[in-house]
Structures are given as C-alpha cells and as structure tokens.
Amino acid sequence: MPELPPAAPYDALLLLSFGGPEGPDDVVPFLENVTKGRGIPRERLEEVGQHYFLYGGVSPINAQNRELLAALRKDFADTGLDLPVYWGNRNWAPYLTDTLREMAQDGRKRILTLVTSAYASYSGCRQYRENLADAIETLRAEGIEPPRVDKLRHYFNHPGFVEPMVEGVLTALQELPESVRDGARIAFTTHSIPTSAADTSGPVEGHGDGGAYVAQHLDVARIIAGRVREATGVDRPWELVYQSRSGAPHIPWLEPDICDHLEDVHGAGAPAVVMAPIGFVSDHMEVVYDLDTEAKAKAEELGLPVVRSATVGADPRFVAGLRELVLERAEAERGVPGAERCALGALGPSHDLCPAGCCPARTPKPAAAGTD
Ligand SMILES: CC1=C(CCC(=O)O)c2cc3nc(cc4[nH]c(cc5[nH]c(cc1n2)c(C)c5CCC(=O)O)c(CCC(=O)O)c4C)C(CCC(=O)O)=C3C
Ligand SMILES: [Fe+2]
Numbered sequence: 391m392p393e394l395p396p397a398a399p400y401d402a403l404l405l406l407s408f409g410g411p412e413g414p415d416d417v418v419p420f421l422e423n424v425t426k427g428r429g430i431p432r433e434r435l436e437e438v439g440q441h442y443f444l445y446g447g448v449s450p451i452n453a454q455n456r457e458l459l460a461a462l463r464k465d466f467a468d469t470g471l472d473l474p475v476y477w478g479n480r481n482w483a484p485y486l487t488d489t490l491r492e493m494a495q496d497g498r499k500r501i502l503t504l505v506t507s508a509y510a511s512y513s514g515c516r517q518y519r520e521n522l523a524d525a526i527e528t529l530r531a532e533g534i535e536p537p538r539v540d541k542l543r544h545y546f547n548h549p550g551f552v553e554p555m556v557e558g559v560l561t562a563l564q565e566l567p568e569s570v571r572d573g574a575r576i577a578f579t580t581h582s583i584p585t586s587a588a589d590t591s592g593p594v595e596g597h598g599d600g601g602a603y604v605a606q607h608l609d610v611a612r613i614i615a616g617r618v619r620e621a622t623g624v625d626r627p628w629e630l631v632y633q634s635r636s637g638a639p640h641i642p643w644l645e646p647d648i649c650d651h652l653e654d655v656h657g658a659g660a661p662a663v664v665m666a667p668i669g670f671v672s673d674h675m676e677v678v679y680d681l682d683t684e685a686k687a688k689a690e691e692l693g694l695p696v697v698r699s700a701t702v703g704a705d706p707r708f709v710a711g712l713r714e715l716v717l718e719r720a721e722a723e724r725g726v727p728g729a730e731r732c733a734l735g736a737l738g739p740s741h742d743l744c745p746a747g748c749c750p751a752r753t754p755k756p757a758a759a760g761t762d
Pocket of ligand 2: 581
C-alpha cells in the first residue's frame with residue numbers, strides 16, 4: 391500500500407482571519423462589513439475609523455497575515471510537508487468566499503482551517519464557522535462543489551503559542567528601568583466581549599461566569615506568570631484585564647479596562663506595569679492603537695512606566711506549533727491511535743470538533759466545521 395502523505399486526509403490548509411483596510415477609502419466599507427447587524431453605536435464607529443485614519447487608513451493585520459502565510463509555507467517546505475496554504479478573511483479582501491472558490495477550483499477536497507484567534511468565543515470561533523457555512527452555501531449556489539471543511543482546535547495553551555509570549559514578557563521586563571523591574575506588575579490583556587458572550591463561550595457544561603473565554607485566558611496568564619517567576623526569581627502580581635470595548639454602554643462587557651487598571655495600580659503604588667496582550671496573535675490595530683497609543687498615553691499622564699510585550703506574530707516556534715497541530719489533527723482524522731495532544735496548563739487540549747451549543751450566536755445561524 392502506498393504511504394499516505396503526513397497531512398492526509400487534508401489536501402490544503404486555510405488561514406482564516408479578520409481582514410483590515412489597506413487605504414483610506416477602505417476604512418468605512420471595512421467597518422460596515424465588520425458591524426453589519428451588530429448594533430455598534432455610530433459614535434464608536436467614527437472613533438474607531440479615526441484610529442485607522444491615524445495610520446493612513448491601513449490596518450497592520452493584512453501584512454501580518456501575509457507574513458504568517460509566508461512563514462507557514464516556508465516551514466512546511468523546510469520540513470517536507472506538502473500542504474498548500476491559502477488565506478481568506480471575514481471582513482476584507484482576500485474574502486473567504488473567493489478563497490474557498492479558488493480552493494475548490496484547484497481541486498481541494500478536504501481542508502483544515504486555522505483561524506487567527508486562539509481562544510473560544512462567538513467572535514473568535516463560531517462566527518468564523520458561520521462565515522465558512524456562508525461561503526460553502528455561496529459556492530453550492532454557484533454550482534461549485536465546496537471542499538469538506540474542518541477547523542483546527544483552539545491553540546491558546548499550545549507551547550508554540552505560549553513560549554514566545556513568555557520570552558516576550560521577559561524581554562519587556564528588560565526594557566523597564568532596573569529600579570522598577572522587580573516591582574513591576576503584569577497586566578495580561580485581551581479583547582473585552584459582552585459578559586453574556588463570555589458566559590456562554592465554550593462547551594455548554596462550562597457555561598457561566600466568564601465561560602471558557604475567561605478560563606482559557608486565566609490559564610495562559612497563570613502559565614506565563616509562573617514561567618516568568620521561575621526565570622527571574624521574582625513573584626510579580628498579575629491580573630487579566632480587558633481592552634477595545636465597543637457596543638452600547640448599557641450592555642455589560644468584561645472589565646476592568648486596561649486604562650482604568652493602570653490608574654488603579656498606580657494609585658495603589660505600583661512602580662511599573664508590563665502589558666502582555668495574550669488575547670491577540672499579532673500586533674494589529676487593537677494592539678498598536680488601544681495599547682501602544684491609548685494605554686501608553688494614559689500611563690504617561692500618570693507618570694507610570696509601562697512596556698508592552700510582543701505578540702507571537704510569525705515567530706518560528708508559533709509556526710512550528712501550528713504545523714504540529716495540523717499533523718496532530720490529520721493523525722486523529724486517520725484514526726492513528728495514541729497521537730500526542732500537546733497542551734500546557736490546567737485545562738488540557740481543546741476539542742477538535744466544537745460540541746453542540748458552544749459559543750452560541752444571539753440569533754442561531756448555520757455554522758460549518760462543528761457539531762451544530
Ligand atoms: C474577541 C475578539 C477578537 C479577538 C479574536 C480575534 O482575533 O478574532 C477580535 C479581534 C479583532 N477585532 C478587530 C476589529 C474590530 N472589532 C470590532 C468589534 C468587535 N470585536 C469583538 C471581539 C473581538 N474582536 C466584538 C465582540 C466586537 C463588537 C461587535 C461584534 O459583536 O462583532 C470592530 C468594530 C468597531 C468596534 O466596535 O471596535 C472592529 C473594527 C480586528 C482587526 C484589527 C485590525 O484592523 O488591525 C481584530 C483582529
Ligand atoms: Fe474585534
């Protein structure tokens with residue numbers, strides 16, 4: 391019997407991301423795509439539009455995804471993994487539907503999807519699955535047979551994601567003046583989401599009080615804080631805080647906000663803070679505006695030394711970790727017994743297939759690559 395290629399049954403990988411504007415004329419249509427039917431107040435949209443205009447209307451996210459795409463292709467080539475990698479987005483070109491059509495036309499029959507969100511939540515998981523279902527439906531309506539689509543498990547606790555962030559925090563600490571280094575607190579940050587979305591994130595049995603979204607972030611924060619303690623011999627206080635809140639003010643979102651947190655800890659005598667954006671995989675607009683611009687301005691106003699640690703971006707350890715996850719899933723689909731499922735922390739490896747009812751939408755919609 392001929393030997394199966396290591397990624398079998400998969401014949402392609404799809405990098406699926408958020409997308410961002412690439413010039414001033416793209417900003418408003420991009421924001422309209424993002425917020426279609428999501429009830430974001432007009433004022434918030436105008437404010438967010440200004441963040442993009444400050445950077446010439448260009449979000450850094452597309453360049454970062456091109457870099458990740460190139461790094462994945464190079465890593466696959468270097469390790470002899472013959473698996474083509476495609477890229478598509480939810481909100482901007484290259485649009486997911488166009489990419490999936492191209493994949494079908496290239497003869498891809500069974501694909502694995504890697505989303506640029508490491509954690510469970512409606513925005514970071516099910517909404518992408520809904521986008522996949524939409525794209526599949528569009529292809530069928532065009533008379534094109536879409537590939538069968540799976541989605542890679544959440545990788546928040548995979549060493550390939552966590553280890554570069556540990557190093558990032560250690561590097562950030564070195565950037566602080568020595569006199570405040572040992573006393574520095576670590577503020578792990580992630581995207582705020584409505585508390586109702588957090589409470590229902592992840593599998594149904596884990597629903598309630600922050601759900602999988604908060605539990606997964608706390609697990610990652612605990613791992614990183616522990617590794618940093620071991621490496622520096624200093625036990626620094628840390629907490630999980632939030633950023634980039636949108637939505638109507640009367641709807642509760644996860645708190646505290648990073649800026650309020652900086653004020654609080656400064657008031658309580660903290661000498662310095664490391665902001666560690668564990669909720670994001672690259673330095674996109676949420677990171678460069680909400681942290682590097684807004685939160686740093688707040689810190690400056692307070693006279694509080696603040697540094698920001700790196701996101702994983704296209705770090706070779708992250709890229710290698712993603713390859714391991716692809717191979718792990720391929721083995722699982724081939725029914726190879728005893729395949730290792732690498733995970734750090736207390737939660738263990740995440741499920742391959744989203745169970746019914748996880749990360750529900752406010753209004754139920756068809757979703758691909760899961761149980762419901
Ligand atoms: C959990 C989460 C992630 C992390 C996981 C992941 O990475 O997927 C994430 C990522 C991102 N969010 C992004 C941009 C935006 N998100 C918005 C709005 C919202 N995000 C939400 C959640 C998340 N968002 C939510 C609950 C809303 C409210 C509206 C809704 O329920 O959908 C809006 C509308 C304006 C505003 O209200 O801010 C914009 C412009 C960009 C691109 C950045 C760039 O261009 O560099 C990225 C990577
Ligand atoms: Fe967002």
